Amino acid sequence: MSTTPGGSKRNSSVAHIEEDESSEHIHSEHVSDHVLPESELPTGLKRHDSLDIESAKIRGHHGHHDTKDWGVILRLAFQSIGVVYGDIGTSPLYVYSSTFTDGIKHEDDILGVLSLIFYTITIIPVLKYVVIVLRANDNGDGGTFALYSKLCRYAKVGLIPSEQPEDREVSNFQLELPGKRNTISSKVKKSLEQSNFAKFALLFAAMLGTSMVIGDGILTPSISVLSAVSGLKEATDTMTEGRIVIISVIILITLFMVQRFGTDRVGYSFAPIICVWFALIGGIGVFNFIKFDPSVAKAINPKYIIDYFKRNGKDGWISLGGVVLAITGTEAMFADLGHFTVKSIQISMGCVVYPALITAYSGQASWLRKHQGLVADTFYKSAPDALYWPVFVVAVMAAIIASQAMISGTFSIIKQSLSLGCFPRVQVLHTSDKYEGQVYIPEMNYLLMIGCVLVTVSFRTTENIGHAYGIAVIFAETLTSGFMVVIMLVIWKTNILLVLLFVLVISSTEYIYLSAVLYKFGEGGYLPFSFAVVLMFIMCTWNYVYRAKYNYELDHKVSREAIKDIVVDSxxxxxxGLAIFYSELAHGIPPIFKHYVDNVPALHSVIVFVSIKSLPISRVAPEERFLFRRVKPNELYVFRCVVRYGYTDVRNEKESFEKILVENLKNFIQYDYGTEPQQGRIGDDDVAKLDQAWRTGIVHLVGENEIVSKPRSSIGKKFLIDYAYNFMKRNLKQSYNVFEIPHEKMLKVGMTYEL
Structure with a gap:
């Protein structure tokens, strides 16, 4: 698990838990999906959950995602302009030059490309994302990871057997589902749950989408900054390609070096700049449209697309690799949804971004009709001379903002991957107390910086980078479409004809673009695949060992009878003192506890087994974070605790985890004994014993597991476990660093796992 402890309120709701001897060995996959609320349970009848929990029902803490206040919505719409649209907004810098790489061969080719741009922006960013995909948000959060997590909640397609029935009682765990039954939906869900191949395919797709977004985080700064700085060629003849590259590299290095200081969610800071940018490109577009050739408006007729392909054949198909750059950053609308609302994104796209982009591309097309030989420098040459410097300055600032948004997005998606056990543990620093999503990952920051510099120095022009960029963009979007088809079938229970229409109109359009960008594989298109291969190897290796380790602990967990024997052993x-044993195992006590006792025959007066667990939801309310159970008899003073986090949750740095844990444990004890006066007195005695143990001293026991392959393992398995996994483990953060455990209170317990 990647998430770190914390984030609880002092007066949190506490679950009432009673020991059930038969409950611990019943895994959640053997329990009905539907758990009755407490009011519907017969008197005296207990649920057989993994923790036998009766969770309190509270309102979900979804922030502004459910707001109906139009003042808030409009304010968020304004803020979203600065965060979401920097990437797609800077595309006019290079789309026409990347499309007409060999020059314009026919005057009407301009109309054909403009028509392609118009319908591509309309179909994918507007129709697919704004109208359809945004509705698939996960309690206000978006991105490929959110789609996968949503599927894991509805269908049992997760590969880690850590599900617990009480997880479904978390306030934002439940999905709002259509009331109608659907035979196709039931069949698809059943097929997914029964097929290991389908489960692996979904996880693989989620990891591949993550890899492509990380690749996008390398290519966006390179192409955006390089294309903006290239405008200096218009100011002076002495500005050579080499000098442009050097200036771009300096800007990129500076951009990455300031990441360590943190960047607050940039709504009010960046939105005015991007708004000025959209006003400039839209205004210049209208000016050029009126001045040069208003007849380009007829490009709204798709006939010009057909004529374009008839004239150019294979070359026209290849040129789609440039047209697709008009929708770069579209995935950001969905991925950054967690900081805004669906309505705010829809308003900003419909009222500002879409009109500005269409007028910008139309104006450039009008200008090109009169200046066909200058297509390589369309953006800056089409701007009026009097506006050159304002346009240049705002373009560089917009490129930096677009780069910043992708870098921040990359950090966020890596943090999400950590919670799925799909990425090696790295240091995640939270850089803002005001905005909960702002994180900084030092290791990845420097890797991204090196990647951006190498790409910029090696490829040198936006045309060459564009070949790689197009693949990263469209590949991520096709993966989102694949998840959407599954969600429409399984969760939304959409009519099969509408699903087919989605595939025919949207998915087929994306696959046509994908085929075109793959044609340029040898001219730079291999770059995102190279990134993806390396990242996928890292992620698949880590996830494989992570799952194997979890299953090993599950198979070798210590029984409750053995715990009792150990605790009462004279x-x-x-x-x-108080001892806290950390584990990722959500069911039972990990084998490392018995290993510890066998070697150190001494136990503290109060023992708490803590499992840090990530749920397939974006966030868990602090009131629902801690689940406790008491191992009987009570005189043992042994407790189990599952601490649950969502994949976007951040820890509370204001209080230490041990303090939050102890306070919640006190509340649990008091609630557990609070029904009868006499029992209440017993509860007070137990709280006093816990306080005494805490004051005496606390020790955090963390497993320092050595993972090795079995002697008769295959060569491939030996390589993955003994070399690849252990190399990553040795060179990255360990669990006790991630959990922020004080070193002076930590005791590492070594044990070898043969997988």
Whole structure:
């Protein structure tokens, strides 16, 4: 698990838990999906959950996602302009030059390309994302990871057997589903749950989407900054390609070096600049449209697309690799949804971004009708001379903003991958107390910087980078479409004819573009695949060992009978203090506990087994974060605790985890004994014993597991476990760093796992 402890309120709701001897060994996959609320349970009848929990029902904490206040919505719409649209907004810098790489061969080719741009922007960003995909948000959060998590909640397609029935009682766990039954939906869901291949395919697709977005985080700064800086060629003849590259590299290095200081969610800071940018490109577009050739408006007729392909054949198909750059950053609308609302994104796209982009491309097309030989420098040459410097300055600022948004997005998606066990543990620093999504990952920051510099120096022109950029963009979008088809069939229970229409209109359009960008594989298109291969190897290796390790602990967990025998064993000395054993195992006690006792025959007066667990939801309310159970008899003073986080949750740095844990444990004890006066007195005694143990001293016991392959393992398995996984583990953060455990209170327990 990647998430770190914390984030609880002092007066949190506490679950009432009673020990059930038969409950612990019943895994959640053997329990009905539907769990009755407490009011519907017969008197005296207990649920057989993994923790036998009766969770309190509270309102979900979804922030502004459900707001109906139009003042808030409009304010968020304004803020979203600065965060979401920097990438797609800077596309007019290079689309025409990337499309007509060999020059314009026929005057009407301009109309054909403009028509392609118009319908591509209308079909994919507007129709697919704004109208359809945004509705698939996960409690206000978006992105490929959110889609995968949503599927894992509705269908049992997760590969880690850590599900617990009480997880479904978290306030934002439940999905709002159509009331109608659907035979196709039931069949598809059943097929997914029964097929290991389907489960692996979904996880693989989620990881591949993550890899492509990370690749996008390398290519966006390179192409955006390079294309903006290239405008200096218009100011002076001495500005050579080499000098442009050097200036771009300096800007990129500076951009990455300031990441460590953190960047607050940039709504009010960046939105005015991007608004000025859209006003400039839209205004210049209207000016050029009126001045040069208003007849380009007839490009709204798709006939010009057909004529374009008839004239150019294969070359026209290849040129689609440039047209697709008009929709770069579209995925950001969905991925950054968590900081805004669906309505705010829809308003900003419909009222500002879409009109500005269409007028910008139309104006450039009008200008090109009179200046066909200058297509390589369309953007800056089409701007009026009097506006050159304002346009240049705002273009560079917009490029930096677009780059910043993608870098921040890359950090966020890596943090999400950590919670799925799909990425090696890295240091995640939260850089803002005001905005909960702002994180900085030092290791990835420097890797991204090196990648951006190498790409800029090696490829040198936006045309060459564009070949790679197009693949990263369209590949991520096709993966989102694939997830959407599954969600429409399984969760939304959409009519099969509408699903087919989605595939025919949207998915087929994306696959046509994908085929075109793959044609340029040898001219730079291999770059995102190279990134993806390396990242996928890292992610698949880590996830494979992560799952194998979890299943090993599940198979070798310590039974409750053994725990009781250990605790009451007279040869094992009980000493004062509180001991916290950390584990990722959500079901039972990990084998490392018995290993510890066998080597150190002494136990503290109060023992708490803590499992840090990520749920397939974006966030867990602090009131629902801690689940406790008490191991019987009570005189043992042994507790189990599952601490649940969503994949976007951040830890509370204001209080230490041990303090939050102890306070919640006190509340649990008091609630557990609070029904009868006499029992209440017993509860007070137990709280006093817990306080005494805490004051005496606390020790955090963390497993330092050595993972090795079995002696008779295959060569491939030996390589993955003994070399690849252990190399990553040795060179990256360990669990105790991630959990922020004080070193002076930490005790590492070593144990070898043969997988």
């Amino acid at each position: 040869n094992i000395r009980r000493m004062g």
